[in-house]
Amino acid sequence: MPAFKTLDDLSDIAGKRVLVRVDLNVPVSDGKVTDATRIERVAPTILELSGKGAKVILLAHFGRPKGAPVADMSLKLIVPAVEEVLDHAVLFADDCIGEAAASAVSKMQNGDILLLENTRFHKGEEKNDADFTAALAANGDIFVNDAFSAAHRAHSSTEGLAHHLPAYAGRTMQEELEALEKGLGNPARPVVAIVGGAKVSTKIDLLMNLVKKVDALVIGGGMANTFIAARGTSVGKSLCEHDLAETAKQIMIEAASAQCAIVLPVDGVVAREFKANAENEVVDIEAIPVDAMVLDVGPKSVEAVNEWIGRAHTLVWNGPLGAFEIAPFDTATVAAAKFAAEQTKAGKLVSVAGGGDTVSALNHAGVADSFSYVSTAGGAFLEWMEGKELPGVSVLIKSA
Numbered sequence: 336m337p338a339f340k341t342l343d344d345l346s347d348i349a350g351k352r353v354l355v356r357v358d359l360n361v362p363v364s365d366g367k368v369t370d371a372t373r374i375e376r377v378a379p380t381i382l383e384l385s386g387k388g389a390k391v392i393l394l395a396h397f398g399r400p401k402g403a404p405v406a407d408m409s410l411k412l413i414v415p416a417v418e419e420v421l422d423h424a425v426l427f428a429d430d431c432i433g434e435a436a437a438s439a440v441s442k443m444q445n446g447d448i449l450l451l452e453n454t455r456f457h458k459g460e461e462k463n464d465a466d467f468t469a470a471l472a473a474n475g476d477i478f479v480n481d482a483f484s485a486a487h488r489a490h491s492s493t494e495g496l497a498h499h500l501p502a503y504a505g506r507t508m509q510e511e512l513e514a515l516e517k518g519l520g521n522p523a524r525p526v527v528a529i530v531g532g533a534k535v536s537t538k539i540d541l542l543m544n545l546v547k548k549v550d551a552l553v554i555g556g557g558m559a560n561t562f563i564a565a566r567g568t569s570v571g572k573s574l575c576e577h578d579l580a581e582t583a584k585q586i587m588i589e590a591a592s593a594q595c596a597i598v599l600p601v602d603g604v605v606a607r608e609f610k611a612n613a614e615n616e617v618v619d620i621e622a623i624p625v626d627a628m629v630l631d632v633g634p635k636s637v638e639a640v641n642e643w644i645g646r647a648h649t650l651v652w653n654g655p656l657g658a659f660e661i662a663p664f665d666t667a668t669v670a671a672a673k674f675a676a677e678q679t680k681a682g683k684l685v686s687v688a689g690g691g692d693t694v695s696a697l698n699h700a701g702v703a704d705s706f707s708y709v710s711t712a713g714g715a716f717l718e719w720m721e722g723k724e725l726p727g728v729s730v731l732i733k734s735a
Contacts, residue, residue, distance in 0.1 A: 338732070338735050339503075339504050339509075339512070339728075339731040339732050339734075339735045340501075340502065340503045340504065340731070340734065340735050341503060341504050341505075341506075341509045342380065342383060342384070342479070342503060342504075342505065342506060342509075344503060345387075345477070345503060348384065348387050348388065348389045348477065349387060349388030349389065349445055350388060350389075350390065350445050351389050351390065351476045351477055352389075352390045352392060352440060352443075352474060352475045352476045352477070353384050353389045353390065353391055353392065353475065353476070353477045353478075353479055354392050354394055354471065354472075354474065354475035354477070354478050354479070354496060354500065355377075355380060355381065355384065355391055355392065355393050355394065355479045355480075355481055355505060356394045356395070356478075356479070356480045356481060356482045356485070356492050356493055356496070357377040357380075357381070357393055357394070357395050357481050357482055357505075358373045358376075358377065358395065358481075358482040358483075358484045358485060359373060359374065359377075359393075359395040359396075359397060359410060359413050359417070359450075360373065360395070360396060360397055360398070360484075361373050361374060361397075361413065361416070363412060363413075366412055367416075368412075368413060368415075368416035371416055371419075371420055372711060373484075373711065374413075374416060374417055374420045375420055376507045376711065377481050377482075377505065377507055378420050378421055379506045379507070380479065380481045380505035380506045380507060381393070381421060381448060382421060382423070383506065384479070385423065385446045385447070385448055386446070388445040388446055389445070389446070389477075390440070390443040390444075390445065390446075390447055390449070391446075391447065391448045391449065392440060392443075392449050392451060392474060392475060393417075393425075393448065393449065393450045393451065394431060394451055394454055394471065394492045395410060395413075395450070395453070395454065395482075395492075396453055396454050396455040396460070396485070396492075397409070397410050397412075397413065397453050397455070398453075398455070399455070400453060400455050400456055401455075402455065402456070402457060402458030402460075402461070403456060403458075404452075404453075404456045405456075408453055408455075408456075409452065409453060410427070410450055410451075410452055410453050411427055411429075411452070413450070414427050414450060417450065421448065423448055424447075424448070425448050425449070425450055426439060426443070426447060426448065426449040426450070427439075427449070427450050427452075428440075428449060428450070428451050428452060429452055430451070430452050430456075431451035431452050431453070431454050431456070431457070431471065432457065432467065432470035432471055432473075432474075433470065435452075436451055436452075436474055437473070437474060439451075440474045451474075454471075454490075454491070454492045459491060460490050460491050460492060461488070461490050462491075463489050463490055463491050463494060463495045464491060465495075467491050467495075468491040468495035468496060468498075468499060469499065471491055471492060471495075471496060472496055472499035472500055475496075475500055476500065476501075477500055477501050477503065478496040478497055478499070478500040478501065478502045478503070479502075479503045479504070479505045480493065480496075480497070480502065480503075480504060480505060480508055480727055480731060481504070481505025481506065481507045481508050482507075482508070482727070483507065483508050483511040483512070483710075483712050483715055483727070483728075484711065484712035484713060484714075484715050484716075485715065485727060486508070486712075486715050486725040486726065486727030486728050487714055487715040487718045487719075487723070487725045487726070487727070488726065488727065489726035489727075493726065493727040494726040494727050494730050497730040497731060497733075497734050498730070501734070502730065502731055502734040503731070504731055508728075508731075510708070511708070511710060511712065512728065514687050514707065514708035514710070515687065515710075515719055517649065517685050517687065517707070517708075518649060518651045518685070518687035518708075519548055519549075519651060519719075519720070522648070522649040522685070523648035523649050523685060524550060524648060524649065525550040525551065525646055525647050525648060525649070526548065526549040526550050526551075526647065526648070526649040526650075526651065527549060527550065527551045527552075527553065527643045527644060527646070527647040527649070527650050527651075528545045528548075528549045528551070528552050528553065528650075528651045528652070528653075529553040529555065529640070529650070529651070529652045529653070529654070529656070529671070530542060530545065530552065530553070530554055530555070530558070530653050530654050531554070531555035531556030531558065531559075531653070531654030531655045531656050531657075531668075531692075532556045532557065532558055532653075532654035532655070532690075532692065533556060533557040533558065533574060534557060534558055534561075534574075534576055535558045535561045535562075535576050535579050535582065535583060536576055536579060538558065538653075538654075538717075539579075539582060539586075540721040540722075540723075541653070541717065541720050541721045542554075542586050543586060543589060544720065544721050544722040545595075545651075545720065546586060546589050546590040546593050546595045546597075547589070547593050547595070548722075549595055549651070550594075550595060550596065550647075551595065551596040551597075551598055551643050551647075552590060552595055552596070552597055552598065553598040553640050553643060553656075554597065554598065554599055555600065555632055555640075555654070555655065555656030555657065555667070555668075556654055556655055556656060556657065557573070557574035557575070558576075558654075559599055559600050559629075559632070560573045560574060560575040560629060561575050561576045561577070561579050561580070561583050562583045562586075562587070562597070562599055563599060563600070563620060564577060564580060564583075565579075565580040565581075565583035565584050565587075568620065568621055568623075569623060569625065570623055570629065571605070571623040571624055571625050571626065571627045571628060571629070572625070572626060572627060572628045573605075573623065573627075573628040573629040574628065596643075598639060598640065598643060599620075600620050600629075600632040600633065600636040601619070601620050601633070601635050601636050601639065602617055602618065602619050602620055602632070602633030602634065602635045602636055603617070603618060603620055603623065603629035603630075603631065603632055603633050603636070604616070604617055604629070604630055604631040604632070604633055604657070604663070604664060604666070604667075605617075605618055605623060605624060605627040605628060605629050605630065606627060606628060606630050606664075607626060607627055607628075609628065609630065609658070609661075610661065611661040611662055612661075612662060612663065613630075615630070615663065615664075617633045617634065618633075620633075630657055630658045630661075630664040631656065631657030631658060631663075631664040631665070631666055631667050631668075632656050632657055632667045633667075636656075636667065637656075637666075637667045637670050637671060640656070640667075640671050641670070641671060641674045644671065644674055644675050644678060644684070645674075645678065647678075647684060648683070648684065648685065649684070649685045649686075649687075650675055650678075650684055650685070650686045650687070650688075651687050651688070651720070652675070652686070652687070652688040652689075652693055653688070653689060653690045653693055653716075653717065653720060654690060654692060654693055655668040655692055655693065655696045656668045656671060659692075659695075659696045659699060660695075665696075665699065665700075668696050668699075668700065669696075669699065669700040672696065672697055672700040672702050673700055673701075673702055675702070675706070676700075676702035676705035676706060677705075679705055679706055679707055680705055684707075685707045686706040686707045686708075687706070687707055687708045687709075687710070688706050688708075688709050688710070689709065689710030689711070689712060689713075689716035689717075689720075690710075690713065690716060690717060691713060693709075694709055694710075694711060697709060715727075
């Protein structure tokens, strides 16, 4: 990956106004933050800058207010949670531009932390409007982007500011980019990717990109049924996108051309109803009963997946192998996750995972902390895996 500037390239920042784009789009219930993970991720950058005497000015979005103020999408709701995580007072301004922002910034002392109001309360944010971007830039001397999760959006606060101010990657952004470089940018081979989830239709670009970059592609979840059906095998009542059979065949052709092994289930755990602890049985993938549905991959398939993980030096994971939300159809995902974690802890594997369901599955297996890197970036992580350019990253590289 081309070079980008980090906080290591910043010196003598005492008294400088540093605009820091962070991700504070956290879950809230009854006015209280229910999961502070995203705040915890950006805390090191905020505290490092504050500790060096900078005036730290936080920019963030919250929800989808569609360019106008919405009371229950005000970032003021988030201030107590940010203060608790940082163990530091956090000031608040009722707008991110104009007099309210300028006045709050002008009153800051060195080391102060100020959170500006939701950037998406202005239509100019998502349009990357030049005037709005200039108004944001007026309150800063330096721009630090620490929101990889929003880097796939070319918005004023994620991309536009880097054209107005010296731009740097925050610690979370730096860590994410370095991890992703080890995952697919310049990985240690062999590289194995696990892709699961319900539908092929949501991951066509991802699969097409991966077959050109990895040595083996393990396909699990409901999307595996589409590939199995495309080979002419009946999948009973399993979730399956029969209309994408030709797409699945094309992906397999592309994989063969790129010498990428496609690893599909050889057995499955089937049930007649989709509910926890439903009566189930393990069957050969060629013998799925017409009245049953595959809800997890079977033990022989797990053995094959783990064999590939054992050979690999790099693992990239997006999506569970089965319906992990309900027991006992979490068995395969948990088993593969635990084996990958063991290989990682033994120093034999670089493991990079991301995507909402994947993070939940790894937490469910109790191994998220044992992977080399687990991305909470959602859409940005998926677009990176698809090989797409991320505007918020590209601009940092161009600014370096």
